[in-house]
Amino acid sequence: MSNLTINLEPRSIAACANPDLPSDLAQAFMQKTLQHQVDVYKAAETNDIILDLAPTGTGKTKAGLSVLRHNSQSNAVYIAPTNALIAQQTEAADKFVRDAGLPHIVKAASAKHIKRWRGDRVGKRSGEKLYNVLREPATIFPECGGGQPILLVTNPDIFYYATFFDYNRLDRSNIASEFYNSFATVIFDEFHLYDAKQLVSLFFYLALSQEFGYFQYNRKVVLLTATPEPACEAALRTLEYSGVKIAHIDGESKTDHLISSQTAVRLEIRKQLDRDALIADIANEVVHRLKNYPDQNGAVILDAKDILNRLSDELRARGLENSCGRITGSTPLNQRQKSAQKQVILATSTVDVGFNFEREVEPERQNLDWLIFSSRDRFAFWQRLGRVGRVLGKPKTDVPSQAIAYLPEQAWEQGIENLDGFGGREALKQMLESLDCMNRSFLEIYWCSEAFLEIAKPLLEFETFLEGLPNEYLVIKVYQTLQNILNGKRGWDYYRRRIKVLKGAEDIARKTVKEIQKNWKYVKGGQSFVMSYLRAYCPEDFDEIKSGRTSIKDIEQMIQKDKELAQDIQEYAVIIKESYAPLFRFRDSLFNSLKIYDPHNLLLDEVGETNLDPIHLLRFYEFETDGERIEVTSRAEPPYNLAFSLLVDDLEEFKNTLLCKLYAFENCSIKRMHGDVVRPTPSVIEKQLIPGVIVAETAKNRWAIARLRKQGLECYPIFVSSYESPAPKQYTFFPSLSGILAIAAAGVALKCPDEEDFWVI
Structure with missing residues (x-):
């Protein structure tokens, strides 16, 4: 029998018997202050970054909001991890601000919210609205009066696009300026949910805040997470070495005045099963629990939406339609509220953060008595396990909870059967940390590779602004700090040159052929881009320029006279732009x-x-x-299995020039298959350039491709044919960012469209 059972002791958290807080803050905490909340507020007096590690469901949001008081007259931003949480956290922040007597105007700012903001005073562009609401809230919201600071509740996407200069060309500099200069308090909620790429933007903001002196002017950054990523902790330690003052607040380190936060949990660990067996196994468990524990509430949280929906079908077929409700990314808000009141909630990762399984009639004990869940990594494992048995503030805290976790089969290959069933939470923690299959993949691989091309984009903007000014050197300082944090190997000049090429491609891709012939030299990054084109497609001309035998003026005249050459340059610009789009x-x-x-x-x-x-x-x-x-x-x-098909001009040229190369492929379509048989595929996807990497699967690399699939990277068969060779040749296609990660992780040589080496490891 491969199932394992372990009893997890109840968890407690320290209350603060005599919180030494200003009276208005004590009012906001409603006299139920926890020690970690007090510690966060006090740590913010003398630290730049405050990391609150208190367990899920123990008031980290209020702890973070308390830091607003240290900069009570300045703008602030709260970054909620999902759009679904923005409305909830806006309501919570608004109540806290009012209870604490803070002057902030709290406004939700998802893309949908911003679109609905009035545009009669400033214009209809979202970027224009966002800039003006930070500059002066009353221009958008007349009821705000004047002079009051704003607390913007937004998502990581908007924060990223604002700080990485990715808004409309008319607004990007204004918005970036406000996001870097305006916020005295910055709160990142549940930042452990960020993947390797998304974390880069967070560390960029922290490094820039340090080197540009924002921390010296009392900027406070609060990071809220119950499950910190070890690599992130190491990166923060590196930031500390550069002079940033960081406080780590552990909500469970104090042992006085303890109150219960989570019940004891009897946890059973099972091997992940194939689809039909898993559905049958979980359905039987749900039926058993509804029959034998009719007064208990439960939930099932699975990674795969299709399996969850088929489980819903099975439970409906067993007559449990009225007992079970679904909450997935597809569920509209009004249906979520109804589903949340069902006895059994069937959910995907949508409920991993901010969803408290609250009932209209709150039970005296925990809201969730039992939980069945799958987990691909240990961060999701602890996040989901933390949903069951929450009893903070409940009158009844001694009713044990139950959980079943389905883990990857590799966990047994890597020794999970050696788990000490009597060792409690600490033994479980140590075991999960020892299992490679429970790690989050690709983090270091991305960080020490093209993450630096990603951060070069905003750095180039800063370099342009600061050119000729005394503090121009700060660009190099930020880059060097990020080199230390992310373990980069190449200097700023290398990535500066490459990002100029991409900037030129982005701008030239928008131009007409006539505009290119006339003005390409004056486009920002245009000369760098045209040199890239010559290097890739006209190596002899490139060598002539490098040697000085030909001048850039000669190239200018060639482009002016040759319309076909200008058209080739434009097409190449589009390819370059779309190839790199997943990085940005x-x-x-x-x-x-x-x-x-x-x-x-x-x-x-x-x-x-x-x-x-x-x-x-x-x-x-x-x-x-x-x-x-x-x-x-x-x-x-x-x-269905899915496969791509690609039509090229010449199959041999494709093999020689485009295999193992990041590229944006046109004439690429998708088809449905059963086995080797192509099935009818309705057209629902508009034709577009599809970026990615195509590799030939051989005896030497087959193991690597299989490993990448197990790690969860998207890849598909792709059938490549030409007009002269209609019989298709099969390859493997890693689309979008998966292509970048796949080549890096597999150690296969990868090139860029302009023949640059892509990875620096």
Whole structure:
């Protein structure tokens, strides 16, 4: 029997019997102050960064908001991890601000919120609105009066695009200026949810705050997380060496005045099963618990949306439709509220943060008595386990909870069966940390590679602003600090040169052929980009320029006279721009979501519309479309495999020039397959350039590709053909950011479209 059982002791957290806080803050905590909340507030008096590590559900939000009082007359920003949390945290922040007597105006700022802000005074562009609401809130919200600071509650995406100069060209500099200069208090909530790429933007902001002196002017940054990533902790220690004052607040280190925060949990650990066996196993458990514990509430949290939806089908078939409700990324807000009141909640990672399983009629004990969940890494494991048995503030705290966790089969190969079943939470923690399969993949690989090209983009903007000024050297200082934090190997000049090429590509891609012929030399980064083009496609001309035998003026005349050359340059600019696009997006998504209609409750508990990723739609559903409306009709049985097809001019040239190279491929389409048989594939994806890396699978690298698949990277078969060779040749396609990570992790040589070495490890 491979199942393991361990009893986890109840958890407690220290209350503060005599909180030495200003009376207004004590009022905001409603006389129920926890020690970690007091510690966070006090640590902010003398530290630049405050890391609150208190367990999930123990008031870290209030702890972070208390820091506002140290800069009570200045703007602040609260970065909530998801759009679903923005409204909730805006409400919580608004109440806290009022209770604490702070002057801040609290405003939610997701993309949808900003779009709804009035535009009659400043214009309709989202960037223009955002800039003005930070500069003077009354320009958008007349009820704000004048002079009051604003507390902006936004998401990591907007924070990223603002600080990395990715807004509209008319607004990007203004917005970036406000995001760097305006906020005296910055709160990152649940930042452990950020992946390797997303963490880069956080560390960039911290490094810049240090080197540009914002911490010297009392900027406070609060990082809230119950499950810190070890690599992040190491990176923060490196930041400390550069002079940043960092306080680590552990909510469970104090042993006085303890109050219960989580019940004892009997945890059973099981091997992840195949789809049908897993559905049957969980369905039997749910039926058993509803039958034998009719007064208990439970939840199932799974990584795979398709498996969760099929589990919902199975439970409906067993007559439990009224007992079970679904909450996934597809569930509209009004349906979420109804589903949350069901006895059993079936959910995806949507509920991992900020969802407290609250009931309209609150029980005296925990809101969640039992939990069944899957987990791909130890951070999700602890996050989900922390949802069951929460009893902070409850009158009844001694009713044990139960949980079942499904872990990857590799955990048994790596020794999880040696877990000490009597060792409690500490033994479980040590065991999970020893399992490689429970690590978060690719973090260091990305950090010491093209992360530096990503951060070069905003640094180049700063270099332009500071050119010729006494503090121009700060750009190098920021870069060197990030080199130390992320373990980079190459200097600023290398990435400065490369980002100029990309900047030139971005701007030239927007130009007409006539504009390129006339003005390419005056486009920002234009000369760097054209030199890149010559290096890749006209090496002899490139060598002539490098040797001094040909001047840039000669190239200018060539482009002016040769329309076809200018057109080639424009096409190359588009390819370069789209190839690198995944590096400059906060979230990686191959295609935009589609609006679908669900009349048969395949995704929703109630008939209605929702948004769905096209890849998920194509794999798991049969559907009909008239070009405007997409209606799902049934589940695909069995689910489809997806493959890409690519038409090239010359198959041999493709093999010689585009394999193992980051590129944006045109004439690329997607098709559904059962085994080796192509099935009808309705057209729901608009034709576009698709970035990624195509590799030939050989006996030598097959193991590496299999390993990357196990680590969760997206990859697909791709069939490449040409007009002269219609019989397709099969390769493996890692699209978008997956291509970058795959090549790096597998150790395969990768080139950029301009023949630069891509990875620096």
